[in-house]
Amino acid sequence: TTQKETLQFQTEVNQLLKLMIHSLYSNKEIFLRELISNASDACDKLRFEALSDDALFEGDSELRVDVEFDAEAGTLTVRDNGIGMSRDEVITNIGTIAKSGTREFFDQLSGDQAKDAKLIGQFGVGFYSAFIVADRVTLTTRRAGMGAEHGVRWESDGTGAYTLETVESPARGTEIVLHLREEERGDLLNDWRLRSIITKYSDHVPLPIRMRKTDDEGKPGEEWETVNKASALWQRPKSEITEDEYKEFYKYVGHDFADPLAWTHNRVEGRLEYTSLLYLPAKAPFDLWDRDQVHGIKLYVQRVFIMDDAEQLMPRYLRFVRGVIDSSDLPLNVSREILQGNRIIDQMRSGSVKKVLGLLEEMAEKEPEKYQTFWDEFGRVLKEGPGEDFANREQIAKLLRFASTHTDTEAQTVSLADYIARMPEGQDKIYYITADSFLAAKNSPHLELLRKKGIEVLLLSDRVDEWLTSHLQEFDGKSLVSVAKGDLDLGQIESEDERKSQEETEKAAEGLVERIKTALGERVEDVRVSHRLTSSPACIVLGEHDMALYMQQLLKQAGH
Ligand code: ADP
Ligand code: MG
Numbered sequence: 001t002t003q004k005e006t007l008q009f010q011t012e013v014n015q016l017l018k019l020m021i022h023s024l025y026s027n028k029e030i031f032l033r034e035l036i037s038n039a040s041d042a043c044d045k046l047r048f049e050a051l052s053d054d055a056l057f058e059g060d061s062e063l064r065v066d067v068e069f070d071a072e073a074g075t076l077t078v079r080d081n082g083i084g085m086s087r088d089e090v091i092t093n094i095g096t097i098a099k100s101g102t103r104e105f106f107d108q109l110s111g112d113q114a115k116d117a118k119l120i121g122q123f124g125v126g127f128y129s130a131f132i133v134a135d136r137v138t139l140t141t142r143r144a145g146m147g148a149e150h151g152v153r154w155e156s157d158g159t160g161a162y163t164l165e166t167v168e169s170p171a172r173g174t175e176i177v178l179h180l181r182e183e184e185r186g187d188l189l190n191d192w193r194l195r196s197i198i199t200k201y202s203d204h205v206p207l208p209i210r211m212r213k214t215d216d217e218g219k220p221g222e223e224w225e226t227v228n229k230a231s232a233l234w235q236r237p238k239s240e241i242t243e244d245e246y247k248e249f250y251k252y253v254g255h256d257f258a259d260p261l262a263w264t265h266n267r268v269e270g271r272l273e274y275t276s277l278l279y280l281p282a283k284a285p286f287d288l289w290d291r292d293q294v295h296g297i298k299l300y301v302q303r304v305f306i307m308d309d310a311e312q313l314m315p316r317y318l319r320f321v322r323g324v325i326d327s328s329d330l331p332l333n334v335s336r337e338i339l340q341g342n343r344i345i346d347q348m349r350s351g352s353v354k355k356v357l358g359l360l361e362e363m364a365e366k367e368p369e370k371y372q373t374f375w376d377e378f379g380r381v382l383k384e385g386p387g388e389d390f391a392n393r394e395q396i397a398k399l400l401r402f403a404s405t406h407t408d409t410e411a412q413t414v415s416l417a418d419y420i421a422r423m424p425e426g427q428d429k430i431y432y433i434t435a436d437s438f439l440a441a442k443n444s445p446h447l448e449l450l451r452k453k454g455i456e457v458l459l460l461s462d463r464v465d466e467w468l469t470s471h472l473q474e475f476d477g478k479s480l481v482s483v484a485k486g487d488l489d490l491g492q493i494e495s496e497d498e499r500k501s502q503e504e505t506e507k508a509a510e511g512l513v514e515r516i517k518t519a520l521g522e523r524v525e526d527v528r529v530s531h532r533l534t535s536s537p538a539c540i541v542l543g544e545h546d547m548a549l550y551m552q553q554l555l556k557q558a559g560h
Contacts, residue, residue: 003165028133035078042082060081138153233245234277301326315353386472
């Protein structure tokens with residue numbers, strides 16, 4: 001044993017700890033699910049790293065999680081033989097919160113316990129939840145492949161600091177000992193109670209979770225037995241799986257606290273054989289906008305876990321999808337390199353994308369209110385779709401929702417089909433305007449004439465909208481046209497009389513136009529009489545192929 005070192009928690013950790021203990025107490029037993037989930041992640045990581053270095057198993061490849069308690073000592077222990085941690089990893093993983101979205105999380109806290117508990121759930125409860133029931137936690141760990149002398153012991157009472165020391169630790173993996181608060185012992189240090197928490201929350205962790213066999217008096221003996229089902233839920237027939245089982249499994253694969261919004265479970269047979277169980281979360285995670293955010297699909301081959309976040313399995317615009325894809329065709333020793341450009345992967349991916357889009361389409365049709373909650377959370381991500389997934393462009397376009405002058409509110413509720421259904425006779429285009437805020441779009445002078453004529457215009461103000469409209473130029477045979485770009489051609493909507501009077505106005509203003517042109521010189525490309533304004537005297541119009549004004553400003557600010 002080397003000298004003990006005392007280190008301080010990052011401020012955010014202290015904040016999170018306090019919050020967690022206060023807000024989650026009524027749901028305290030979830031700490032066990034969190035620790036088991038971490039243990040299971042650690043086993044998954046080891047399995048993945050061992051694909052390229054078998055020696056990491058150190059002769060023991062039966063990965064598992066053991067849970068045991070000692071009523072006299074007042075302790076509860078969770079132990080795994082997964083990847084373990086080095087000293088540096090303990091410091092970064094257990095002493096700090098490196099997660100993206102951390103700032104947003106703390107910004108949104110309100111002090112209202114029920115609301116904050118929900119937010120913590122969304123943010124991720126994690127390891128610190130141990131302190132809901134424990135007043136001291138001792139974590140001993142050794143990373144796979146490192147010698148026994150590289151064991152690390154971490155200990156804390158959860159109030160500001162922790163100690164760290166190097167210990168001799170022959171066993172690979174991580175052991176976490178919770179020294180339970182006096183008042184929790186009676187409730188938790190009991191065989192039946194622990195088994196029921198494990199089956200409630202962790203039944204479908206596809207790894208054995210073991211406890212000691214008990215004797216006739218209910219006292220734990222020497223032998224171990226598996227407590228959970230430890231089976232691959234997705235391989236069972238749909239008809240035998242209950243809603244609750246689906247939901248619990250989601251919380252495990254999705255690392256989520258709340259129920260999923262919907263799921264789709266499919267077995268594909270034929271030239272290719274695979275099973276997919278894909279979930280839509282109800283709420284966006286805090287790191288949805290992080291560019292490095294990982295994808296949430298776990299890849300299995302014949303029920304054996306291969307890797308997490310296999311990004312080749314889901315396109316970026318569906319990065320909120322969570323779940324499992326289990327292939328019968330891939331070799332068990334696949335690596336990330338093999339997955340690149342692999343034909344089997346590509347086909348599983350396009351099949352899975354179709355399932356997710358189909359699920360959304362059905363929800364939009366049959367449960368529009370539920371679909372709206374999905375859209376409000378993930379719509380801005382789905383809008384990346386038409387630019388990323390050419391093959392499914394039409395289907396994605398049907399799923400899009402926008403704000404428009406029809407409702408004149410910021411809520412994005414109008415589909416392109418709704419818009420077309422309301423088009424007056426003679427209108428053959430879908431009109432939209434992009435701006436950097438909803439109000440700027442709604443109050444744009446470019447809309448004056450269209451409003452007067454009662455023609456609906458989509459009001460686009462999400463950052464992604466400029467990208468979307470540059471890739472979605474047409475829907476159902478109608479082109480999408482910006483009312484701020486080029487000559488606004490209203491086609492059949494204008495009458496012969498209107499056109500005549502416009503020509504007359506143009507003639508009358510020729511002299512004025514010339515004078516303005518001379519005054520502005522090279523700064524503008526052209527000066528024209530506009531017919532799109534009814535109350536403003538003038539507006540700036542972009543060339544048909546120019547970038548939107550606010551995009552130009554954005555790029556300028558960024559130094560381009
Ligand atoms: P999350 O699981 O969402 O990353 P946690 O707070 O649960 O957050 O865990 C923080 C980190 O600590 C994990 O990402 C992992 O790196 C490390 N960790 C926790 N438990 C274990 C374990 N049993 N074995 C190895 N690493 C672990
Ligand atoms: Mg965790």
